Amino acid sequence: MLEKPTHFIRTKIAEQIKQGQLDVPVTRFPPEPNGYLHIGHAKSICLNFGLAQEFGGRCHLRFDDTNPAKESQEYIDAIEADVRWLGFQWDALHHASDYFETLYQWAVHLIQHGDAYVDEQSAEAIRATRGTLTEPGVESPYRDRATAENVARFSQMRAGELPDGAAVLRAKISMASPNLNLRDPIIYRIKHVSHPRAGDAWCIYPTYDFAHGQSDAIEGITHSLCTLEFEDHRPLYEWFLKKLPVPSKPKQTEFSRLELEGTVTSKRKLNTLVTEGYVQGWDDPRMPTIAGLRRRGYSPEGIRLFCERIGVTRKPNTIEYQILEGAVRDDLEGRAQKGLAVLDPIRVVVDNWTESPLALEIPWHPKHPEYGSRVAYFGPELWIDRSDFEEDPPEGFFRLTPGGSVRLKYGFIVDHVETIRVDGRIETLIVRYDPATRSGQDQSGRKVKGTIHWVDANTAQRVAIRWYGPLFTVPDPARADELASVINPESLIKRTAWVEPAMAVCQPDAYWQFERLGFFKQDPESTPKHVVYNLTVGLKDQWAKKQS
Protein backbone atom coordinates (compact mmCIF):
# COMPACT_ATOMS: atom_id res chain seq x y z
CA MET A 1 0.00 0.00 0.00
CA LEU A 2 2.76 2.40 0.89
CA GLU A 3 4.87 3.16 -2.12
CA LYS A 4 8.56 2.76 -1.72
CA PRO A 5 10.03 6.13 -0.94
CA THR A 6 12.02 7.34 -3.90
CA HIS A 7 15.42 8.92 -3.97
CA PHE A 8 17.63 10.63 -6.51
CA ILE A 9 19.50 7.51 -7.66
CA ARG A 10 16.36 5.46 -8.21
CA THR A 11 14.78 8.39 -10.02
CA LYS A 12 17.82 8.79 -12.23
CA ILE A 13 17.91 5.12 -13.23
CA ALA A 14 14.19 5.09 -13.98
CA GLU A 15 14.68 8.17 -16.14
CA GLN A 16 17.64 6.64 -18.03
CA ILE A 17 15.65 3.51 -18.78
CA LYS A 18 12.70 5.58 -19.92
CA GLN A 19 14.95 7.60 -22.23
CA GLY A 20 16.39 4.43 -23.68
CA GLN A 21 19.89 5.26 -22.44
CA LEU A 22 20.01 2.22 -20.23
CA ASP A 23 18.85 -1.34 -20.54
CA VAL A 24 19.21 -2.52 -16.98
CA PRO A 25 21.43 -1.21 -14.20
CA VAL A 26 24.47 -3.17 -13.11
CA THR A 27 25.75 -2.31 -9.66
CA ARG A 28 28.26 -3.70 -7.26
CA PHE A 29 28.90 -3.80 -3.54
CA PRO A 30 32.68 -3.36 -3.18
CA PRO A 31 33.89 -3.95 0.39
CA GLU A 32 37.52 -4.09 1.34
CA PRO A 33 38.02 -7.28 3.36
CA ASN A 34 39.77 -5.51 6.22
CA GLY A 35 37.04 -5.77 8.84
CA TYR A 36 33.48 -6.82 9.43
CA LEU A 37 30.51 -5.21 7.75
CA HIS A 38 28.51 -2.75 9.83
CA ILE A 39 25.13 -1.05 9.65
CA GLY A 40 26.53 1.60 7.29
CA HIS A 41 27.44 -1.15 4.84
CA ALA A 42 23.90 -2.48 5.15
CA LYS A 43 22.70 0.81 3.67
CA SER A 44 25.01 0.38 0.71
CA ILE A 45 24.13 -3.30 0.28
CA CYS A 46 20.41 -2.58 0.30
CA LEU A 47 20.93 0.25 -2.17
CA ASN A 48 23.08 -1.66 -4.65
CA PHE A 49 21.32 -5.01 -4.50
CA GLY A 50 17.92 -3.38 -4.11
CA LEU A 51 18.26 -1.20 -7.19
CA ALA A 52 19.46 -4.10 -9.32
CA GLN A 53 16.58 -6.25 -8.15
CA GLU A 54 14.01 -3.57 -8.65
CA PHE A 55 15.01 -2.80 -12.22
CA GLY A 56 15.79 -6.36 -13.28
CA GLY A 57 19.52 -5.67 -13.38
CA ARG A 58 22.51 -7.33 -11.76
CA CYS A 59 24.58 -6.71 -8.69
CA HIS A 60 28.07 -8.05 -8.11
CA LEU A 61 29.88 -8.64 -4.89
CA ARG A 62 33.42 -7.43 -5.47
CA PHE A 63 36.18 -7.45 -2.92
CA ASP A 64 38.35 -4.39 -3.19
CA ASP A 65 41.40 -6.35 -2.13
CA THR A 66 44.23 -4.10 -3.22
CA ASN A 67 45.99 -3.76 0.13
CA PRO A 68 47.07 -7.20 1.36
CA ALA A 69 48.68 -5.70 4.43
CA LYS A 70 45.27 -5.16 5.98
CA GLU A 71 43.15 -7.88 4.47
CA SER A 72 42.40 -11.47 5.34
CA GLN A 73 40.38 -14.52 4.41
CA GLU A 74 38.51 -14.32 7.72
CA TYR A 75 37.03 -11.02 6.64
CA ILE A 76 36.23 -12.28 3.15
CA ASP A 77 34.25 -15.19 4.59
CA ALA A 78 32.46 -13.03 7.13
CA ILE A 79 31.46 -10.48 4.51
CA GLU A 80 30.00 -13.12 2.21
CA ALA A 81 28.03 -14.61 5.09
CA ASP A 82 26.70 -11.22 6.15
CA VAL A 83 25.52 -10.25 2.67
CA ARG A 84 23.72 -13.56 2.31
CA TRP A 85 22.19 -13.28 5.74
CA LEU A 86 20.84 -9.86 4.86
CA GLY A 87 18.94 -11.64 2.11
CA PHE A 88 20.92 -10.85 -1.01
CA GLN A 89 22.53 -13.05 -3.60
CA TRP A 90 25.15 -11.65 -5.93
CA ASP A 91 24.95 -12.28 -9.65
CA ALA A 92 28.72 -12.56 -9.77
CA LEU A 93 31.53 -12.71 -7.27
CA HIS A 94 34.71 -10.86 -8.18
CA HIS A 95 37.88 -9.58 -6.64
CA ALA A 96 39.91 -6.59 -7.72
CA SER A 97 42.82 -9.02 -7.46
CA ASP A 98 41.31 -10.98 -10.38
CA TYR A 99 42.28 -7.98 -12.50
CA PHE A 100 45.86 -7.48 -11.32
CA GLU A 101 47.37 -8.55 -14.65
CA THR A 102 45.08 -6.31 -16.68
CA LEU A 103 45.66 -3.43 -14.33
CA TYR A 104 49.39 -3.92 -14.67
CA GLN A 105 49.11 -3.84 -18.45
CA TRP A 106 47.04 -0.70 -18.23
CA ALA A 107 49.64 0.92 -16.03
CA VAL A 108 52.22 0.14 -18.71
CA HIS A 109 49.81 1.64 -21.25
CA LEU A 110 49.75 4.84 -19.23
CA ILE A 111 53.54 4.92 -19.09
CA GLN A 112 53.84 4.39 -22.83
CA HIS A 113 51.49 7.28 -23.48
CA GLY A 114 53.44 9.56 -21.20
CA ASP A 115 50.72 9.49 -18.54
CA ALA A 116 52.60 7.83 -15.73
CA TYR A 117 56.11 7.70 -14.32
CA VAL A 118 58.12 5.87 -11.73
CA ASP A 119 58.95 8.15 -8.87
CA GLU A 120 61.87 7.18 -6.66
CA GLN A 121 61.50 9.88 -4.07
CA SER A 122 60.93 8.83 -0.48
CA ALA A 123 57.44 8.83 0.98
CA GLU A 124 58.42 11.87 3.04
CA ALA A 125 59.64 13.72 -0.02
CA ILE A 126 56.43 12.97 -1.89
CA ARG A 127 54.38 14.22 1.01
CA ALA A 128 56.48 17.35 1.33
CA THR A 129 56.09 18.21 -2.33
CA ARG A 130 52.35 17.59 -2.59
CA GLY A 131 51.69 21.20 -1.60
CA THR A 132 48.86 22.24 0.68
CA LEU A 133 45.21 23.10 0.36
CA THR A 134 46.15 26.55 -0.85
CA GLU A 135 49.56 26.07 -2.46
CA PRO A 136 50.39 23.93 -5.46
CA GLY A 137 52.78 21.03 -5.18
CA VAL A 138 56.26 20.69 -6.63
CA GLU A 139 56.97 18.42 -9.56
CA SER A 140 59.10 15.37 -8.89
CA PRO A 141 62.62 15.29 -10.39
CA TYR A 142 61.62 11.91 -11.87
CA ARG A 143 58.54 13.32 -13.57
CA ASP A 144 60.07 13.65 -17.01
CA ARG A 145 62.26 10.57 -17.23
CA ALA A 146 62.22 8.67 -20.51
CA THR A 147 59.42 6.28 -21.33
CA ALA A 148 61.77 3.36 -21.81
CA GLU A 149 63.35 4.00 -18.46
CA ASN A 150 59.91 4.13 -16.83
CA VAL A 151 58.91 0.86 -18.44
CA ALA A 152 62.10 -0.81 -17.35
CA ARG A 153 61.92 0.52 -13.83
CA PHE A 154 58.27 -0.47 -13.48
CA SER A 155 59.02 -4.01 -14.58
CA GLN A 156 61.82 -4.13 -12.03
CA MET A 157 59.27 -3.09 -9.43
CA ARG A 158 57.10 -5.99 -10.50
CA ALA A 159 60.03 -8.38 -10.53
CA GLY A 160 60.73 -7.67 -6.91
CA GLU A 161 64.07 -6.05 -7.51
CA LEU A 162 63.22 -3.03 -5.38
CA PRO A 163 62.42 -2.97 -1.67
CA ASP A 164 59.21 -1.54 -0.20
CA GLY A 165 59.07 2.21 -0.53
CA ALA A 166 61.91 2.48 -3.05
CA ALA A 167 59.64 3.56 -5.88
CA VAL A 168 56.02 4.17 -6.81
CA LEU A 169 54.18 4.59 -10.06
CA ARG A 170 52.46 7.94 -10.34
CA ALA A 171 49.89 9.22 -12.81
CA LYS A 172 51.19 12.32 -14.54
CA ILE A 173 48.38 14.81 -14.20
CA SER A 174 49.14 18.12 -12.53
CA MET A 175 50.93 19.15 -9.38
CA ALA A 176 49.03 22.42 -9.43
CA SER A 177 45.49 21.04 -9.39
CA PRO A 178 43.31 22.49 -6.65
CA ASN A 179 42.03 18.91 -6.26
CA LEU A 180 44.72 17.15 -4.25
CA ASN A 181 43.75 13.81 -5.73
CA LEU A 182 44.96 14.97 -9.11
CA ARG A 183 48.46 15.99 -7.97
CA ASP A 184 50.18 13.07 -9.64
CA PRO A 185 48.43 10.41 -7.54
CA ILE A 186 50.27 7.23 -6.67
CA ILE A 187 48.78 4.27 -8.51
CA TYR A 188 51.17 1.43 -7.68
CA ARG A 189 53.30 0.79 -4.62
CA ILE A 190 55.71 -1.94 -3.65
CA LYS A 191 54.59 -4.24 -0.87
CA HIS A 192 56.45 -7.46 -0.35
CA VAL A 193 53.42 -8.93 1.33
CA SER A 194 51.56 -12.01 0.28
CA HIS A 195 47.98 -11.57 -0.74
CA PRO A 196 45.06 -13.58 0.72
CA ARG A 197 44.04 -14.67 -2.76
CA ALA A 198 46.92 -13.90 -5.12
CA GLY A 199 49.48 -15.35 -2.78
CA ASP A 200 53.00 -14.31 -3.70
CA ALA A 201 52.31 -13.62 -7.35
CA TRP A 202 52.72 -9.89 -6.81
CA CYS A 203 54.87 -7.54 -4.82
CA ILE A 204 53.38 -4.39 -6.30
CA TYR A 205 49.75 -3.54 -5.72
CA PRO A 206 47.49 -0.94 -7.35
CA THR A 207 45.89 1.71 -5.19
CA TYR A 208 42.14 2.11 -4.79
CA ASP A 209 42.03 4.89 -7.35
CA PHE A 210 43.74 2.84 -10.02
CA ALA A 211 41.76 -0.33 -9.32
CA HIS A 212 38.24 0.72 -8.63
CA GLY A 213 37.00 2.40 -11.76
CA GLN A 214 38.77 -0.04 -14.05
CA SER A 215 37.27 -2.97 -12.15
CA ASP A 216 33.87 -1.38 -12.61
CA ALA A 217 34.59 -0.98 -16.31
CA ILE A 218 35.70 -4.61 -16.71
CA GLU A 219 32.53 -5.84 -15.05
CA GLY A 220 30.26 -3.58 -17.06
CA ILE A 221 29.04 -1.75 -13.99
CA THR A 222 26.68 1.02 -15.06
CA HIS A 223 26.25 2.76 -11.72
CA SER A 224 29.17 2.86 -9.35
CA LEU A 225 27.65 4.01 -6.11
CA CYS A 226 29.86 5.22 -3.30
CA THR A 227 29.87 7.58 -0.38
CA LEU A 228 30.45 11.30 -0.48
CA GLU A 229 34.08 11.28 0.58
CA PHE A 230 34.92 9.83 -2.84
CA GLU A 231 33.42 12.76 -4.64
CA ASP A 232 36.81 14.42 -5.02
CA HIS A 233 38.08 11.21 -6.57
CA ARG A 234 35.55 11.25 -9.39
CA PRO A 235 37.68 13.39 -11.73
CA LEU A 236 40.46 10.86 -11.27
CA TYR A 237 38.07 7.95 -11.75
CA GLU A 238 37.04 9.50 -15.05
CA TRP A 239 40.59 10.39 -16.05
CA PHE A 240 41.65 6.73 -16.01
CA LEU A 241 38.56 5.63 -17.93
CA LYS A 242 39.38 8.20 -20.56
CA LYS A 243 43.06 7.31 -20.83
CA LEU A 244 42.68 3.53 -20.89
CA PRO A 245 41.17 1.09 -23.42
CA VAL A 246 38.44 0.02 -21.02
CA PRO A 247 35.46 -2.01 -22.25
CA SER A 248 32.79 0.24 -20.69
CA LYS A 249 32.34 3.62 -19.08
CA PRO A 250 30.73 3.34 -15.65
CA LYS A 251 29.50 6.45 -13.87
CA GLN A 252 30.22 7.14 -10.25
CA THR A 253 27.40 8.52 -8.12
CA GLU A 254 27.88 9.51 -4.51
CA PHE A 255 25.46 9.45 -1.60
CA SER A 256 25.93 10.36 2.04
CA ARG A 257 27.08 7.75 4.46
CA LEU A 258 24.97 6.64 7.38
CA GLU A 259 25.74 8.02 10.81
CA LEU A 260 23.89 6.37 13.65
CA GLU A 261 23.40 8.16 16.91
CA GLY A 262 25.23 6.53 19.80
CA THR A 263 27.47 4.34 17.70
CA VAL A 264 30.73 4.40 15.81
CA THR A 265 30.93 3.09 12.28
CA SER A 266 34.54 3.49 11.39
CA LYS A 267 36.35 0.20 10.94
CA ARG A 268 39.31 1.60 12.81
CA LYS A 269 37.23 2.40 15.87
CA LEU A 270 35.32 -0.85 15.72
CA ASN A 271 38.64 -2.60 15.55
CA THR A 272 39.78 -0.73 18.64
CA LEU A 273 36.71 -1.90 20.54
CA VAL A 274 37.54 -5.49 19.66
CA THR A 275 41.29 -5.47 20.14
CA GLU A 276 41.20 -3.50 23.38
CA GLY A 277 38.56 -5.78 24.81
CA TYR A 278 35.68 -3.36 25.30
CA VAL A 279 33.53 -5.96 23.57
CA GLN A 280 34.04 -9.66 23.09
CA GLY A 281 34.47 -9.71 19.32
CA TRP A 282 33.21 -8.34 16.05
CA ASP A 283 29.93 -10.17 16.62
CA ASP A 284 29.39 -8.93 20.15
CA PRO A 285 25.67 -8.04 20.39
CA ARG A 286 26.57 -4.48 21.35
CA MET A 287 28.45 -3.90 18.12
CA PRO A 288 26.80 -2.12 15.17
CA THR A 289 28.25 -4.80 12.90
CA ILE A 290 25.92 -6.98 10.88
CA ALA A 291 27.26 -9.95 12.82
CA GLY A 292 26.61 -8.17 16.12
CA LEU A 293 23.11 -7.11 15.18
CA ARG A 294 22.35 -10.65 14.03
CA ARG A 295 23.54 -12.10 17.32
CA ARG A 296 21.60 -9.47 19.20
CA GLY A 297 18.43 -10.69 17.48
CA TYR A 298 17.84 -8.06 14.81
CA SER A 299 16.22 -9.65 11.75
CA PRO A 300 17.42 -9.10 8.18
CA GLU A 301 13.94 -7.85 7.31
CA GLY A 302 14.11 -5.35 10.15
CA ILE A 303 17.45 -4.03 8.98
CA ARG A 304 16.21 -3.76 5.42
CA LEU A 305 13.13 -1.90 6.61
CA PHE A 306 15.43 0.48 8.45
CA CYS A 307 17.48 1.10 5.31
CA GLU A 308 14.31 1.85 3.41
CA ARG A 309 13.12 4.28 6.06
CA ILE A 310 16.28 6.35 6.27
CA GLY A 311 16.39 7.20 2.58
CA VAL A 312 19.30 8.04 0.32
CA THR A 313 20.49 11.61 -0.19
CA ARG A 314 23.65 13.65 -0.37
CA LYS A 315 22.90 15.40 2.88
CA PRO A 316 24.94 14.75 6.01
CA ASN A 317 22.67 12.93 8.43
CA THR A 318 22.67 11.33 11.83
CA ILE A 319 19.88 8.85 12.30
CA GLU A 320 18.34 8.52 15.74
CA TYR A 321 18.99 5.07 17.14
CA GLN A 322 15.26 4.69 17.82
CA ILE A 323 14.66 4.48 14.10
CA LEU A 324 16.68 1.27 13.91
CA GLU A 325 14.97 -0.09 16.99
CA GLY A 326 11.58 0.93 15.68
CA ALA A 327 12.11 -0.84 12.37
CA VAL A 328 13.26 -3.98 14.15
CA ARG A 329 10.31 -3.92 16.54
CA ASP A 330 7.94 -3.47 13.62
CA ASP A 331 9.36 -6.53 11.95
CA LEU A 332 9.67 -8.66 15.08
CA GLU A 333 6.12 -7.88 16.19
CA GLY A 334 4.73 -10.19 13.54
CA ARG A 335 7.60 -12.64 13.56
CA ALA A 336 8.30 -13.44 17.23
CA GLN A 337 6.81 -16.20 19.34
CA LYS A 338 5.31 -14.61 22.41
CA GLY A 339 5.84 -16.22 25.76
CA LEU A 340 5.95 -15.46 29.46
CA ALA A 341 9.09 -14.76 31.42
CA VAL A 342 9.78 -13.14 34.79
CA LEU A 343 13.07 -11.37 35.32
CA ASP A 344 12.86 -10.03 38.85
CA PRO A 345 10.53 -12.39 40.68
CA ILE A 346 8.24 -12.04 43.65
CA ARG A 347 6.62 -15.22 44.85
CA VAL A 348 2.86 -15.35 44.65
CA VAL A 349 0.92 -17.93 46.62
CA VAL A 350 -2.61 -18.60 45.45
CA ASP A 351 -4.12 -19.65 48.74
CA ASN A 352 -7.41 -20.94 47.45
CA TRP A 353 -5.87 -23.13 44.74
CA THR A 354 -6.71 -26.70 45.73
CA GLU A 355 -6.62 -28.61 42.49
CA SER A 356 -3.56 -29.91 40.71
CA PRO A 357 -1.84 -27.49 38.31
CA LEU A 358 -3.94 -26.48 35.34
CA ALA A 359 -2.53 -27.00 31.84
CA LEU A 360 -3.24 -24.03 29.62
CA GLU A 361 -2.84 -24.23 25.89
CA ILE A 362 -1.65 -20.86 24.65
CA PRO A 363 -0.99 -19.86 21.03
CA TRP A 364 2.46 -18.47 20.33
CA HIS A 365 1.03 -15.45 18.58
CA PRO A 366 -2.48 -14.03 18.84
CA LYS A 367 -2.57 -13.04 15.17
CA HIS A 368 -0.70 -16.03 13.76
CA PRO A 369 -2.37 -19.30 14.69
CA GLU A 370 -0.02 -21.02 12.23
CA TYR A 371 2.81 -20.44 14.71
CA GLY A 372 1.18 -23.12 16.86
CA SER A 373 0.80 -23.21 20.60
CA ARG A 374 2.32 -24.61 23.75
CA VAL A 375 1.19 -25.71 27.17
CA ALA A 376 1.92 -23.67 30.27
CA TYR A 377 0.82 -24.47 33.81
CA PHE A 378 -1.06 -22.45 36.38
CA GLY A 379 -0.72 -23.60 39.94
CA PRO A 380 -0.63 -22.61 43.59
CA GLU A 381 2.74 -20.92 43.46
CA LEU A 382 3.70 -18.42 40.81
CA TRP A 383 6.29 -15.79 40.03
CA ILE A 384 5.42 -12.28 38.93
CA ASP A 385 7.75 -9.38 38.21
CA ARG A 386 8.60 -7.11 41.11
CA SER A 387 7.68 -4.05 39.08
CA ASP A 388 4.11 -5.33 38.80
CA PHE A 389 3.36 -4.84 42.47
CA GLU A 390 3.34 -1.52 44.31
CA GLU A 391 2.48 -1.11 47.97
CA ASP A 392 2.05 2.59 47.50
CA PRO A 393 0.96 2.85 43.89
CA PRO A 394 1.40 6.08 42.03
CA GLU A 395 -1.53 7.67 40.23
CA GLY A 396 -2.53 5.60 37.22
CA PHE A 397 -0.82 2.38 38.32
CA PHE A 398 -3.01 -0.50 37.28
CA ARG A 399 -1.06 -3.56 38.15
CA LEU A 400 -1.29 -5.36 41.51
CA THR A 401 -1.70 -3.34 44.71
CA PRO A 402 -2.62 -4.15 48.31
CA GLY A 403 -6.25 -5.18 48.28
CA GLY A 404 -6.34 -4.80 44.51
CA SER A 405 -7.00 -7.15 41.63
CA VAL A 406 -5.19 -7.91 38.44
CA ARG A 407 -5.50 -10.46 35.65
CA LEU A 408 -2.72 -12.96 35.18
CA LYS A 409 -2.62 -13.19 31.43
CA TYR A 410 -4.09 -16.39 29.96
CA GLY A 411 -5.02 -17.38 33.55
CA PHE A 412 -7.32 -15.87 36.13
CA ILE A 413 -8.07 -12.66 37.93
CA VAL A 414 -6.43 -12.69 41.35
CA ASP A 415 -7.18 -10.54 44.39
CA HIS A 416 -4.41 -9.47 46.71
CA VAL A 417 -4.82 -10.71 50.26
CA GLU A 418 -1.54 -10.18 52.08
CA THR A 419 2.01 -9.03 51.66
CA ILE A 420 4.77 -10.91 53.43
CA ARG A 421 8.11 -9.27 54.07
CA VAL A 422 11.38 -10.76 55.11
CA ASP A 423 13.92 -8.31 56.48
CA GLY A 424 11.87 -5.49 55.06
CA ARG A 425 11.90 -6.87 51.54
CA ILE A 426 8.69 -8.01 49.93
CA GLU A 427 9.06 -11.75 49.62
CA THR A 428 5.64 -13.25 49.03
CA LEU A 429 2.23 -12.08 48.01
CA ILE A 430 -0.79 -14.07 49.11
CA VAL A 431 -3.60 -13.83 46.58
CA ARG A 432 -6.93 -15.51 45.95
CA TYR A 433 -7.94 -16.49 42.46
CA ASP A 434 -11.41 -16.16 41.05
CA PRO A 435 -12.33 -19.48 39.37
CA ALA A 436 -15.04 -17.81 37.31
CA THR A 437 -12.52 -15.66 35.47
CA ARG A 438 -10.54 -18.21 33.51
CA SER A 439 -9.25 -16.72 30.27
CA GLY A 440 -11.41 -17.47 27.31
CA GLN A 441 -14.27 -18.73 29.46
CA ASP A 442 -14.79 -15.85 31.86
CA GLN A 443 -18.43 -15.85 33.10
CA SER A 444 -17.91 -13.34 35.85
CA GLY A 445 -18.25 -10.12 33.97
CA ARG A 446 -15.46 -8.74 36.13
CA LYS A 447 -13.24 -6.11 34.61
CA VAL A 448 -9.81 -5.28 35.91
CA LYS A 449 -7.59 -2.50 34.74
CA GLY A 450 -4.38 -4.46 34.50
CA THR A 451 -3.09 -7.67 33.01
CA ILE A 452 0.35 -8.89 33.97
CA HIS A 453 2.62 -11.76 33.05
CA TRP A 454 3.64 -14.58 35.34
CA VAL A 455 5.12 -18.06 35.36
CA ASP A 456 4.25 -21.14 37.36
CA ALA A 457 6.93 -21.56 40.01
CA ASN A 458 6.85 -25.33 40.01
CA THR A 459 7.40 -25.83 36.29
CA ALA A 460 9.33 -22.68 35.41
CA GLN A 461 12.91 -23.03 34.24
CA ARG A 462 15.79 -20.71 34.89
CA VAL A 463 17.59 -19.24 31.88
CA ALA A 464 20.40 -16.74 31.50
CA ILE A 465 19.65 -13.27 30.20
CA ARG A 466 22.12 -10.86 28.70
CA TRP A 467 20.55 -7.48 29.13
CA TYR A 468 22.11 -4.96 26.77
CA GLY A 469 22.19 -1.22 26.87
CA PRO A 470 24.01 1.34 24.72
CA LEU A 471 27.73 0.71 24.34
CA PHE A 472 28.44 4.40 24.82
CA THR A 473 27.25 7.00 27.25
CA VAL A 474 27.09 9.82 24.72
CA PRO A 475 25.14 10.32 21.50
CA ASP A 476 28.26 11.08 19.52
CA PRO A 477 31.03 8.69 20.57
CA ALA A 478 32.85 9.22 17.27
CA ARG A 479 33.79 12.70 18.44
CA ALA A 480 35.19 11.58 21.77
CA ASP A 481 38.96 11.94 22.11
CA GLU A 482 39.20 8.64 23.92
CA LEU A 483 36.71 5.90 23.18
CA ALA A 484 37.49 4.51 26.62
CA SER A 485 36.12 7.62 28.31
CA VAL A 486 32.64 7.21 26.83
CA ILE A 487 32.18 3.45 27.21
CA ASN A 488 29.05 2.54 29.14
CA PRO A 489 30.14 0.26 32.00
CA GLU A 490 26.62 -1.16 32.14
CA SER A 491 26.21 -2.02 28.48
CA LEU A 492 25.92 -5.68 29.45
CA ILE A 493 24.16 -6.84 32.57
CA LYS A 494 23.98 -10.56 33.20
CA ARG A 495 20.68 -11.58 34.67
CA THR A 496 18.47 -14.61 34.93
CA ALA A 497 14.82 -15.17 34.22
CA TRP A 498 12.16 -17.72 35.05
CA VAL A 499 10.48 -18.87 31.88
CA GLU A 500 7.75 -21.30 31.03
CA PRO A 501 9.10 -24.76 30.10
CA ALA A 502 8.55 -24.30 26.37
CA MET A 503 10.93 -21.35 26.39
CA ALA A 504 13.74 -23.19 28.13
CA VAL A 505 14.33 -25.19 24.99
CA CYS A 506 17.37 -24.46 22.90
CA GLN A 507 16.04 -22.84 19.74
CA PRO A 508 18.73 -20.51 18.45
CA ASP A 509 16.93 -19.56 15.26
CA ALA A 510 13.63 -18.42 16.74
CA TYR A 511 12.71 -14.85 17.51
CA TRP A 512 10.97 -14.35 20.83
CA GLN A 513 8.94 -11.82 22.64
CA PHE A 514 8.77 -11.94 26.41
CA GLU A 515 5.34 -10.45 26.83
CA ARG A 516 5.33 -6.93 28.23
CA LEU A 517 9.14 -6.92 28.35
CA GLY A 518 10.81 -7.04 24.99
CA PHE A 519 12.15 -9.04 22.12
CA PHE A 520 14.82 -11.64 22.77
CA LYS A 521 16.90 -14.10 20.83
CA GLN A 522 18.91 -17.02 22.06
CA ASP A 523 22.64 -16.49 21.89
CA PRO A 524 24.65 -18.94 19.76
CA GLU A 525 26.32 -20.00 23.01
CA SER A 526 22.95 -21.31 24.15
CA THR A 527 22.85 -25.08 24.75
CA PRO A 528 20.03 -27.41 25.78
CA LYS A 529 21.44 -27.43 29.30
CA HIS A 530 22.16 -23.72 29.50
CA VAL A 531 19.80 -21.52 27.57
CA VAL A 532 20.95 -17.93 27.07
CA TYR A 533 18.76 -15.12 25.79
CA ASN A 534 19.99 -11.81 24.45
CA LEU A 535 17.79 -8.77 24.83
CA THR A 536 17.20 -7.54 21.30
CA VAL A 537 15.14 -4.48 22.14
CA GLY A 538 12.59 -3.64 24.80
CA LEU A 539 8.93 -3.08 24.04
CA LYS A 540 7.73 0.49 23.91
CA ASP A 541 6.63 1.40 27.38
CA GLN A 542 4.42 4.45 27.82
CA TRP A 543 4.03 3.81 31.52
CA ALA A 544 7.78 3.86 32.12
CA LYS A 545 8.05 6.98 30.03
CA LYS A 546 5.31 8.70 31.98
CA GLN A 547 7.07 7.78 35.24
CA SER A 548 10.35 9.36 34.20
Added chain:
RNA sequence: UGGGGUGUGGCCAAGUGGUUAAGGCAGCGGGUUUUGAUCCCGCCAUUCGUAGGUUCGAAUCCUACCACCCCAGCCA
Protein backbone atom coordinates in the same frame (compact mmCIF):
# COMPACT_ATOMS: atom_id res chain seq x y z
C1' U B 1 42.77 30.17 3.32
C1' G B 2 42.25 26.45 -2.37
C1' G B 3 38.90 22.67 -4.18
C1' G B 4 34.49 19.68 -3.65
C1' G B 5 29.69 19.23 -1.21
C1' U B 6 25.21 20.15 1.92
C1' G B 7 21.39 23.33 4.29
C1' U B 8 12.93 21.78 4.26
C1' G B 9 9.51 20.63 11.67
C1' G B 10 13.09 16.91 17.31
C1' C B 11 15.40 12.92 13.51
C1' C B 12 15.03 11.37 8.43
C1' A B 13 12.80 12.92 3.73
C1' A B 14 9.53 14.23 -0.89
C1' G B 15 9.26 18.52 -3.61
C1' U B 16 13.06 21.33 -9.26
C1' G B 17 8.18 28.49 -10.72
C1' G B 18 1.36 28.01 -9.85
C1' U B 19 -4.08 23.68 -5.41
C1' U B 20 -4.10 24.64 1.91
C1' A B 21 4.79 22.34 1.83
C1' A B 22 3.99 14.50 0.62
C1' G B 23 5.41 10.52 3.72
C1' G B 24 8.12 7.90 7.73
C1' C B 25 10.12 7.99 12.78
C1' A B 26 9.45 10.56 17.33
C1' G B 27 5.73 13.54 20.03
C1' C B 28 0.66 14.77 21.59
C1' G B 29 -4.77 13.50 22.00
C1' G B 30 -8.52 9.67 21.38
C1' G B 31 -10.48 4.50 20.24
C1' U B 32 -9.72 -0.98 20.39
C1' U B 33 -7.09 -4.41 23.43
C1' U B 34 -6.52 -10.41 28.59
C1' U B 35 0.90 -7.42 26.47
C1' G B 36 0.51 0.39 29.54
C1' A B 37 2.69 -3.86 23.22
C1' U B 38 0.33 -4.35 18.52
C1' C B 39 -3.68 -2.18 15.69
C1' C B 40 -6.93 2.12 14.35
C1' C B 41 -8.23 7.45 14.15
C1' G B 42 -6.97 12.57 14.77
C1' C B 43 -3.34 16.60 15.74
C1' C B 44 1.60 18.21 14.82
C1' A B 45 6.14 23.69 9.35
C1' U B 46 1.57 30.76 7.31
C1' U B 47 7.05 28.26 6.16
C1' C B 48 11.78 25.76 3.41
C1' G B 49 20.04 28.43 6.57
C1' U B 50 19.93 34.28 6.44
C1' A B 51 19.25 38.91 3.79
C1' G B 52 18.01 41.14 -0.55
C1' G B 53 16.17 40.75 -5.70
C1' U B 54 13.32 38.82 -10.27
C1' U B 55 8.05 37.40 -11.02
C1' C B 56 0.98 38.20 -11.10
C1' G B 57 3.12 34.02 -8.29
C1' A B 58 9.44 31.32 -5.35
C1' A B 59 11.35 25.96 -0.99
C1' U B 60 12.01 25.95 -6.29
C1' C B 61 15.26 31.43 -10.51
C1' C B 62 19.31 35.47 -9.38
C1' U B 63 22.86 37.96 -5.88
C1' A B 64 25.35 38.29 -1.37
C1' C B 65 26.22 36.33 3.19
C1' C B 66 26.19 32.46 7.18
C1' A B 67 26.73 27.40 9.03
C1' C B 68 28.25 22.48 8.66
C1' C B 69 30.79 18.17 6.15
C1' C B 70 34.95 16.03 2.97
C1' C B 71 40.18 16.42 0.81
C1' A B 72 47.23 17.50 1.98
C1' G B 73 47.84 7.86 3.19
C1' C B 74 52.79 4.53 -0.82
C1' C B 75 44.23 3.38 3.30
C1' A B 76 39.66 2.39 1.02
